[in-house]
Amino acid sequence: MSKHSKVLNKLFTKETLSKQIKTWEFEGKKLVFTNGCFDILHRGHVDYLAKAADLGDILIIGVNTDASVSKLKGPHRPIQDEHSRLIILASLGFVDAVVLFDEPTPYELISLVQPDVLVKGSDYQPENIVGYDIVKAKGGEVKTIDFIPGYSTSSIEKKIKEAN
Template sequence: MISTDKIFTRSELLQQVADWKAQGLRIVFTNGCFDLLHLGHVDYLEKAKALGDKLLVGVNTDASVSRLKGPSRPLQDEMSRARIMASLLFIDAVVLFDEETPYELIKAVMPNILVKGDDYAIENIVGHDIVLNNSGEVKTIALVKGYSTSGIVDKIKQQLKG
């Protein structure tokens, strides 16, 4: 399997998720921009995968990242970010989403487990209501301190000034 085999359109993803659920597999969902892949991401995603059988990652489109992070972002285009995510062994499926939040995607996928970093309170995680109201679980994972894409970008900018 090559990494692009794990990048799905929304309709393809829904069929794949239905197949996995029919096999009794537990679906874990998380999302993010993943503009620069770093140790914090890898640690978080490995821990997310350990919570279930299949890890599905929603990746913000370029337009969505720009709306969230500003006009200088993303640093990498959406297909590059999706393919990098799909290349990770512990990720089973990647899907792009263009909305401000993954709410509609979560509603369509109906994961067994919704995961975000511990910088979120459960009641502030987008989609927590959908998952909890459908007998699912919402969990947070401790983030590795000192790792963020914004922090890396700031460090590069400082070094270029110096």
């Protein structure tokens, strides 16, 4: 299989992900889930996602659609379209699956995935993370990961604007 095909094979719909999860569960894999916009992938994202991947066997990333990013971040975002963001994330070797979600929160997607570990940044209190109830009810873990200070899409966007 070509490297390009390996990247494309990490792109899932909710329906195809549901089927793949059954396989991973049968194989006894520990599923880790996180989500975000991931508009301009940067060092902070890579560090965060690599640490999330270390918490289990399979890293699944829920990615906000273009429409949901605009609702969250404003009409000038996203900078990169949803398909580009999926491809970039899928190209990371430690990422196993990427899937879009359009809802205001990833609650429905977390309910589908039923992860063993739910991960968000340390700017959240675990009990306030969307999906906490789902993961805890199945005996899973909800973890937070510290960000690398100074790395954010907003700070990159600001630097670009200041340079022009």
